[in-house]
Structure formats: C-alpha cells, structure tokens
Amino acid sequence: MTELRSYPPPDQWDDVVEFDPAAWPRKKERHYSLVPTVCFNCEASCGLLAYVDKETGKIRKFEGNPYNPGSRGRTCAKGPATINQVDDPERILYPLKRAGKRGEGKWARTTWDEVLNDFAKTIRAAIVEGRRNEVMYHVGRPGEDGYVERVLQAWGLDAHNSHTNVCSSGARLGYDLWMGYDRPSPDYANAKFILLLSSHLETGHYFNPHAQRIVEAQEKGATLAVVDPRLSNTASRADLWLPTYPGTEAAVLLAIAKWLLDRDRFDRAFVERWVNWEEYLAAERPSAPRTFDSFIAALKEIYAPFTPEFASKESGCPADRIEKVAEGIADAGSRFAAHVWRNATAGNRGGWQVARALFFLNVLTGSVGVEGGTLPNAWNKFVPVPPLKPPPQKVWSELLWPPEYPFAHHEMSILLPYLLKEGRGRLAAYFTRAYNPVWTNPDGFSWIEMLKDESKVGLHAAMTPVWNETAIFADYVLPMGLGPERHDTMSFETHAGEWLAFRQPVLRVAKKVTGLTLGTNPGEVWEEDEFWIELSWRIDPDGSLGIRKWFESPYEPGEKMTMESYYRWLFENSVPGLPAKAKAAGLTPLEYMRKFSAVEIRAARYGLHEWAVVGAAVDPATKIASRDGKPCGIDLAGGVVAGFPTPSRRLEFFSSTLAAWGWREEAIPAYTKSHVRREALDPLEGGFTLLPTFRLPTQIHTRSGNAKWLWELGNTNPLLMHPRDSRKLGLKTGDLVRVITETGYFVVRLVATQGILPGIVGCSHHFGRWRLHEGSGPDRWSSALASIEDQGGGKYRLRYAQAVGPFASSDPDSRRVTWTEAGVHQNLAFPTHPDPLSGMHCWHQAVRVEKAQAGDRYGDVMADTAKSYAVFQEWLKLTKPPPGDLRRPMWLARPFRPAPEAFKRTP
Numbered sequence: 062m063t064e065l066r067s068y069p070p071p072d073q074w075d076d077v078v079e080f081d082p083a084a085w086p087r088k089k090e091r092h093y094s095l096v097p098t099v100c101f102n103c104e105a106s107c108g109l110l111a112y113v114d115k116e117t118g119k120i121r122k123f124e125g126n127p128y129n130p131g132s133r134g135r136t137c138a139k140g141p142a143t144i145n146q147v148d149d150p151e152r153i154l155y156p157l158k159r160a161g162k163r164g165e166g167k168w169a170r171t172t173w174d175e176v177l178n179d180f181a182k183t184i185r186a187a188i189v190e191g192r193r194n195e196v197m198y199h200v201g202r203p204g205e206d207g208y209v210e211r212v213l214q215a216w217g218l219d220a221h222n223s224h225t226n227v228c229s230s231g232a233r234l235g236y237d238l239w240m241g242y243d244r245p246s247p248d249y250a251n252a253k254f255i256l257l258l259s260s261h262l263e264t265g266h267y268f269n270p271h272a273q274r275i276v277e278a279q280e281k282g283a284t285l286a287v288v289d290p291r292l293s294n295t296a297s298r299a300d301l302w303l304p305t306y307p308g309t310e311a312a313v314l315l316a317i318a319k320w321l322l323d324r325d326r327f328d329r330a331f332v333e334r335w336v337n338w339e340e341y342l343a344a345e346r347p348s349a350p351r352t353f354d355s356f357i358a359a360l361k362e363i364y365a366p367f368t369p370e371f372a373s374k375e376s377g378c379p380a381d382r383i384e385k386v387a388e389g390i391a392d393a394g395s396r397f398a399a400h401v402w403r404n405a406t407a408g409n410r411g412g413w414q415v416a417r418a419l420f421f422l423n424v425l426t427g428s429v430g431v432e433g434g435t436l437p438n439a440w441n442k443f444v445p446v447p448p449l450k451p452p453p454q455k456v457w458s459e460l461l462w463p464p465e466y467p468f469a470h471h472e473m474s475i476l477l478p479y480l481l482k483e484g485r486g487r488l489a490a491y492f493t494r495a496y497n498p499v500w501t502n503p504d505g506f507s508w509i510e511m512l513k514d515e516s517k518v519g520l521h522a523a524m525t526p527v528w529n530e531t532a533i534f535a536d537y538v539l540p541m542g543l544g545p546e547r548h549d550t551m552s553f554e555t556h557a558g559e560w561l562a563f564r565q566p567v568l569r570v571a572k573k574v575t576g577l578t579l580g581t582n583p584g585e586v587w588e589e590d591e592f593w594i595e596l597s598w599r600i601d602p603d604g605s606l607g608i609r610k611w612f613e614s615p616y617e618p619g620e621k622m623t624m625e626s627y628y629r630w631l632f633e634n635s636v637p638g639l640p641a642k643a644k645a646a647g648l649t650p651l652e653y654m655r656k657f658s659a660v661e662i663r664a665a666r667y668g669l670h671e672w673a674v675v676g677a678a679v680d681p682a683t684k685i686a687s688r689d690g691k692p693c694g695i696d697l698a699g700g701v702v703a704g705f706p707t708p709s710r711r712l713e714f715f716s717s718t719l720a721a722w723g724w725r726e727e728a729i730p731a732y733t734k735s736h737v738r739r740e741a742l743d744p745l746e747g748g749f750t751l752l753p754t755f756r757l758p759t760q761i762h763t764r765s766g767n768a769k770w771l772w773e774l775g776n777t778n779p780l781l782m783h784p785r786d787s788r789k790l791g792l793k794t795g796d797l798v799r800v801i802t803e804t805g806y807f808v809v810r811l812v813a814t815q816g817i818l819p820g821i822v823g824c825s826h827h828f829g830r831w832r833l834h835e836g837s838g839p840d841r842w843s844s845a846l847a848s849i850e851d852q853g854g855g856k857y858r859l860r861y862a863q864a865v866g867p868f869a870s871s872d873p874d875s876r877r878v879t880w881t882e883a884g885v886h887q888n889l890a891f892p893t894h895p896d897p898l899s900g901m902h903c904w905h906q907a908v909r910v911e912k913a914q915a916g917d918r919y920g921d922v923m924a925d926t927a928k929s930y931a932v933f934q935e936w937l938k939l940t941k942p943p944p945g946d947l948r949r950p951m952w953l954a955r956p957f958r959p960a961p962e963a964f965k966r967t968p
C-alpha cells in the first residue's frame with residue numbers, strides 16, 4: 062500500500078511501476094523510466110514528464126514535470142497530447158526530395174548527406190560571392206533561445222526571419238516605446254486587480270503558467286476584468302467583462318486614465334520621478350511652466366475628450382462599467398497587473414497604441430516593476446550566453462528590414478512575396494522551420510506563387526516534424542524532432558522569478574546515448590542543433606572561411622561540437638547558481654539538467670529600476686549616467702539609479718524618437734482609428750468587422766493537426782454572429798454564408814450566438830487545413846483533400862474534394878474518426894495589412910456577409926493575388942522612411958542585432 066501522490070518522487074524515476082490499464086482486471090506491472098522534457102506545443106514551455114516503457118523502449122505517455130518553475134507540474138490538454146504527435150502514423154520519418162515540379166506532390170526518399178551537401182554548396186557560394194543576403198532562415202515558433210541566431214552570426218549573415226509580425230510586433234512596439242523592454246511580465250499571483258485584453262484563462266500568452274496564477278490571485282480576492290468583444294471562457298470567468306468594438310480599446314483605456322487623473326487617484330510621486338514629463342513639456346509646450354503640475358494639467362487637457370460616455374459611444378461598452386474598472390484599478394494602486402499581447406494590438410492599424418494606452422495605466426498607478434504589478438519581461442527571463450559567441454553580422458538585409466519600416470518591431474516577413482515580386486532581391490537558400498506561411502500568413506496564394514518560382518527562391522527546405530501546406534512547395538522536406546526529440550533551452554516571464562528549462566530528446570536520454578540524436582528518434586528524424594553543426598562544417602570544411610571554429614568543442618578545439626559539449630559548457634559557465642545546486646545534489650550541471658530539465662535561477666526581483674549605479678559618469682545636462690560610453694543609469698534625487706533602457710532612462714510618455722522620425726502626432730499614448738472602424742461599416746448591408754484572431758484552448762495554429770485527441774475535442778470553426786444581425790440578414794445557425802473580403806471570399810457555416818457583439822463576426826483561425834495530394838500533405842486527422850484552381854490573372858480558388866473521415870493506418874483510431882468538417886481556411890482570402898509603424902499585420906477585416914450563392918460549397922476560398930498586391934501598395938503609402946541615413950533608431954530593440962555600422966544606409 063503506497064500513499065496517494067500527484068507524481069512519483071525523482072529518486073524513483075529510474076523505475077516507476079504502474080499497472081497496465083489494457084490488462085485489467087489482471088494486475089500486470091509495467092516498468093517505466095521517467096525523463097523530463099519541455100512541451101513544444103505553445104510558447105509557454107511547460108515541463109513534461111515522459112514515461113518510457115522499459116520493455117518496449119517506447120514513450121507511453123506524458124504528464125507534467127513538477128520541477129518546471131513556470132508550469133509547476135500542470136499542463137493544458139495539448140501537453141499530454143504530445144504522445145499523439147510522437148505516435149502519429151502520418152508523420153514524416155525520412156528526408157525527402159521533390160521528384161516532380163514544386164507542389165506536384167511527387168517525392169523521393171533522400172539522405173541527410175545529400176541535403177547537407179546541396180545546402181552547404183549553395184550557402185558557401187553565396188558567402189564567397191558576396192551574396193550574403195540570399196540566405197534566409199524563416200522560423201515560426203522558435204522553441205529555443207538564441208541557438209540558430211548564433212549559427213547565422215557565425216556565418217556572418219543577416220538571415221534571421223520570424224513570424225512575429227503576424228503575432229506580436231504591435232504589442233512589442235507599444236511596450237518598447239514606454240520602457241525599452243518589449244514585453245510585460247504581469248505579477249498576477251500578487252495582484253489585486255487584473256486587466257486582460259486577451260483570453261488567458263483558456264488560451265493566451267504563456268497560457269497554462271499564467272492561467273494558474275490568475276486563478277490563484279482570484280482565490281485570494283483579486284478582481285479580474287477582461288476586454289473582449291467575444292464572450293470567451295475567460296470573459297465568462299471575469300468579475301467585469303468589457304465587450305468593446307474592435308479597435309476602440311485605446312479609447313476605453315484612455316478614459317480610465319482620465320478618470321484616474323481627474324480624481325487625483327494616480328501615484329504622483331512615481332509619475333513625477335519616472336516619467337519623462339520635462340522632455341514632453343520642453344518639446345510640446347515650451348511656453349508652459351516647467352513644473353510637474355503643469356504636466357498634469359496638460360495631461361488633463363489632452364485626455365479631456367475621453368469621458369466614459371465618449372469611450373462608451375466608441376466601444377459599445379457601458380460607461381458605468383468602464384468607471385467601475387477605473388475605480389478597481391485605483392483601489393489596487395501598485396498591485397495592478399495588466400496584459401495585452403496579440404488581441405487588439407494584432408488586429409488593428411495602430412494596435413501598438415493599445416499597448417501604449419494600457420501601460421499608461423500601469424505608469425499612472427505606479428504598478429511598474431513592483432510586487433503585484435507589471436514588470437519588464439527581461440527581469441523574469443534568463444537567456445544563457447552560449448559557448449563561443451560569434452560577433453554580430455556586418456550586413457543588413459532589406460528583404461527583412463525594408464527602409465520603409467524603421468520602427469518595425471520584427472522582420473517584415475509578411476512582405477516577402479511582394480518584395481521579391483518587386484525585384485528587391487532573391488533567395489538562393491531558404492529554410493522554413495516550424496513555420497507554415499502558406500497557411501498561417503495572410504494572402505497564402507501569393508506565398509504559393511513565390512515558392513513555385515525558382516527564379517525567386519532557389520533552394521527551399523521545409524524543416525518540420527509533420528507535413529504542412531508550405532512543405533508541399535519545397536525542394537526538400539526535412540523531418541525534425543518533435544518536442545521530446547530535440548535539445549533546447551527555454552525561459553519565459555511566466556511569473557515574478559527567473560528559470561531556465563532544458564528540452565531534451567527523451568529516448569536518447571532514456572537509452573543513455575551520448576552520440577548523435579539521429580538514430581534515437583523514430584526513422585531518420587533528426588534535431589536542428591546537430592543539423593546546423595554538421596552543415597556549418599560542410600560550408601567551411603577546412604576552416605578557411607572562419608566559420609568552422611564556432612562549431613568546434615569548447616573543450617577540445619578542432620573536434621566537432623556535440624550536444625554534450627555545447628550544453629555541458631552552457632550549464633557549467635552561463636547559469637548562475639546551477640553548478641552549486643548540481644553539486645549539492647551530487648550531480649554535474651549537465652546531469653542535473655538531464656535529471657530535472659529545469660532550474661530556478663532567482664526568486665522574484667522587484668524595483669530593479671531603482672538599483673543604485675556606482676562609478677558611472679553623469680552628463681549634467683541630461684542626468685544620464687554612462688559607463689564606457691554606454692548609458693547605464695540616471696541621476697535622480699537620492700543618487701544614480703539604473704532606470705529603464707530608453708533614451709531618457711525614464712518611462713517615455715513622450716517618445717522624442719517618434720517625433721524626430723516624423724510621427725509627432727503618435728508620440729504620446731493616443732487613440733488611433735483602426736482600419737475596421739465601425740462608422741465605415743453598415744451591418745444592414747451585411748458589413749461587419751471580422752475577428753479572426755482568437756485561439757481555441759485545444760489547438761495551436763498548424764502544429765496540432767497531428768494530435769488526434771485534440772481534433773476529437775474540436776474540429777471546426779463556424780462563423781459566429783449575433784442573432785440580432787443574423788435575423789436582419791435572414792440567416793440562421795447552420796446556413797452556409799459567403800464572407801467577402803477586399804480580395805476574395807470564403808464559404809463557412811454560420812452559428813448565431815449572443816456570445817459576440819452585434820456588428821462583429823468571429824471565426825477562429827484554427828482549422829481549415831487542406832492537402833493537395835494523398836501521402837504528402839497535412840495529416841488526415843485534420844485536413845480535407847482539396848484542389849487549387851488557377852483561374853488566371855492571379856485569381857485562385859481552393860475547393861474541398863473530400864471531407865475528413867475514417868482512414869486506414871497503423872493506428873486503429875484512424876478508422877474511428879467521427880468528425881467530417883475540416884473547418885475553413887480564411888487567411889487565404891485576407892490581404893496583407895502592415896501597420897506603418899510596428900509592421901504588424903493588422904488581422905481584422907472589414908467584410909460583407911451574405912447567403913452562400915448557388916454553386917458555393919463549404920470550405921471554398923477564392924482570392925485574387927493581383928488585388929492583394931494593390932492593397933500592399935496602398936498600405937506602403939502610409940509609411941514614412943527614415944529622415945536621415947540611419948535605418949532605424951539605434952536604441953530600439955532589433956532582434957538578431959547587427960553591428961552598429963550596419964545601421965547606416967549607404968547610397
């Protein structure tokens with residue numbers, strides 16, 4: 062008889078005994094090795110514990126790893142469903158090379174050797190011949206922190222592309238302009254009032270780790286308010302739901318700011334000490350007295366129009382509810398935690414101003430960087446320095462960072478098809494990794510046109526564990542490991558505290574293999590870390606290009622770097638406190654991380670902006686302190702302290718950078734009218750704002766199509782419409798409707814529900830997976846067989862030929878598939894809307910909804926790439942190129958940052 066427990070203690074992890082449920086009622090023992098790793102199904106990086114059956118050598122199941130400080134043993138539904146992905150009969154097991162034209166669906170098995178040699182030759186030629194910007198690595202969910210950036214910098218290339226401008230560029234710019242950090246880290250667990258512009262209790266950013274801490278705070282009495290036009294599960298659990306019309310969120314937030322200012326319910330001392338109000342007065346009100354009172358008077362004047370009634374009129378949210386939220390925030394004071402990540406910042410033109418307006422509330426309440434407040438992300442995230450760090454690249458790729466977007470927070474990846482079409486460059490070697498732009502990005506048909514054109518994209522490898530809509534247009538499909546089949550380090554700002562997690566290939570660890578991961582995973586599934594080392598050696602076999610040296614063992618120069626030597630060095634040298642913790646446990650640092658897969662680095666640290674700085678020179682005019690020519694603090698009453706990494710070292714209500722670069726009207730938190738503003742639409746004519754941005758709890762973009770349990774839980778994405786609107790249009794639940802966008806339409810089934818505001822329609826971006834060929838396309842659990850009809854002149858129609866249904870495979874469950882609809886792929890019918898400042902794709906669409914026409918079929922998507930290109934050009938006209946020869950403000954974060962000289966544009 063053993064006591065009940067939530068997980069087996071680690072000293073038993075080498076041999077955990079459970080009864081085999083399939084043998085019931087017999088009591089048949091099964092023996093397991095438990096190997097911890099990290100979930101790869103979303104960015105939260107929760108800890109998983111793999112049960113490896115000692116008899117079969119296979120993974121039996123995944124549970125939560127209690128030693129991961131972020132997730133604390135808990136997972137969402139997608140964590141345990143990792144076993145479906147490992148056992149998926151549809152997964153790719155061997156490297157493949159196309160045997161026909163791109164997209165034709167003909168593939169032949171190839172060898173890793175051929176893949177490596179082909180890419181090594183192409184990349185080496187690009188480097189040697191001075192065509193460095195012809196190599197591009199394009200990643201969706203990175204699932205790692207800095208490994209590939211190190212590889213690309215070792216190659217001397219500005220080749221890193223991301224998915225961020227279909228995700229979070231908007232929020233990042235808003236936060237960065239305020240505090241020099243591009244993400245918030247709300248201390249939910251200690252907050253008294255939580256304001257979410259998202260649905261964190263069911264999905265959202267750092268979903269499971271955040272949700273559990275929000276619930277904890279609620280249990281301790283915190284008030285939860287949720288801004289969302291949809292009655293999400295999160296909104297339904299909130300104390301206050303603020304249903305707002307999309308794009309009006311900033312009006313509501315600024316009304317709250319006005320409420321706090323008018324009633325003197327703000328933290329006067331904090332604002333006076335930390336906001337760059339003197340800079341604002343000097344620049345914008347030079348004749349006003351240079352006093353704090355004068356600044357407060359200016360704020361009251363600026364935000365005077367934002368009465369609760371005005372905000373209510375704009376947003377549709379009742380004025381008394383807005384006031385109630387304001388009162389709750391005022392009462393909470395510095396214990397006010399707030400978060401926006403995608404949501405409104407990713408939906409609307411000017412969405413970054415929503416983040417500006419939200420953080421304004423943190424600034425006014427002094428809830429910045431303090432317990433129960435909202436902290437900069439970097440205070441709660443740890444990125445270890447890797448061994449042998451190469452210097453930054455000296456080149457700048459204008460395919461990724463075009464001159465029109467000096468404030469783009471990340472690479473302008475959504476523009477790649479248009480920039481190539483305009484002849485701004487070409488790609489000799491293109492890697493897509495855990496990324497599916499044909500499906501994920503707007504205007505997927507333009508991506509197909511680009512990928513099929515060998516004059517624009519020379520050699521394309523899709524690095525992916527599973528087929529996707531983009532891989533079918535590649536030259537090579539390279540099977541890379543799923544979460545439990547690869548090494549990575551991860552750390553995120555899940556709470557007030559810092560931790561590092563170690564993702565590891567479970568079977569390699571269980572079998573105690575110290576060679577390559579290749580061979581321990583199913584088939585010839587490899588992992589990226591080892592692939593990049595091998596490719597780098599082949600690009601520079603004799604070391605003459607200066608590349609190979611970065612991929613030699615940090616312990617034995619001249620020997621090839623291995624996973625053991627890379628991570629051993631990293632854990633021995635770069636993680637504070639780990640060597641001591643490991644020693645206390647009688648382990649080496651690498652053994653410790655293999656055993657527990659995570660380490661807590663520091664408990665909560667608050668108030669780092671007030672940390673004293675010593676030995677720095679202070680500029681008497683600006684009060685900014687510097688060391689070795691680099692700003693490091695600010696001289697305030699009481700001495701020199703660290704401050705924030707902004708140009709003023711303060712929180713920047715007024716962005717002198719925006720003003721100097723031609724955006725004076727946007728330099729303070731403001732209400733920018735969205736491209737889907739309500740006055741431009743007429744519901745009587747079938748005009749709506751389409752909300753396509755929301756996630757579902759059991760799906761994760763295109764990475765979960767290989768998880769049968771998740772598809773059984775939810776498998777379709779109807780169009781949600783308020784009954785008042787559906788009645789007006791003569792529609793009812795179950796009807797097929799056409800949703801008409803600027804560039805095409807899609808045909809979807811309607812559900813009338815009071816869970817969405819009138820005037821808005823919603824359709825989750827999950828679902829709508831399709832495959833063009835049997836045997837080489839997304840999993841049959843999730844995709845419908847489809848065809849693409851090229852109608853000429855840039856017009857295409859996707860049409861389903863066969864619904865989802867039972868299929869034959871090695872998994873008997875595949876014959877038991879009960880669902881039939883694949884959902885509808887709406888992104889194909891969206892043009893690209895790059896916000897002129899942040900570069901964020903503004904996802905919301907102004908659409909018309911009407912009854913489906915004769916001949917329309919469920920799942921039809923029609924789009925016109927010529928129209929999409931015209932829309933791109935229209936949005937391009939909204940941009941303002943840099944005023945001087947700098948490509949971008951030097952202080953502003955730039956991922957994969959090049960050397961300073963690359964920031965200068967040469968004619």
Ligand code: SF4
Nearest residue numbers: 100103106107137140
């Ligand atoms: S929230 Fe769910 S999907 Fe995301 S990492 Fe955690 S368990 Fe995995």
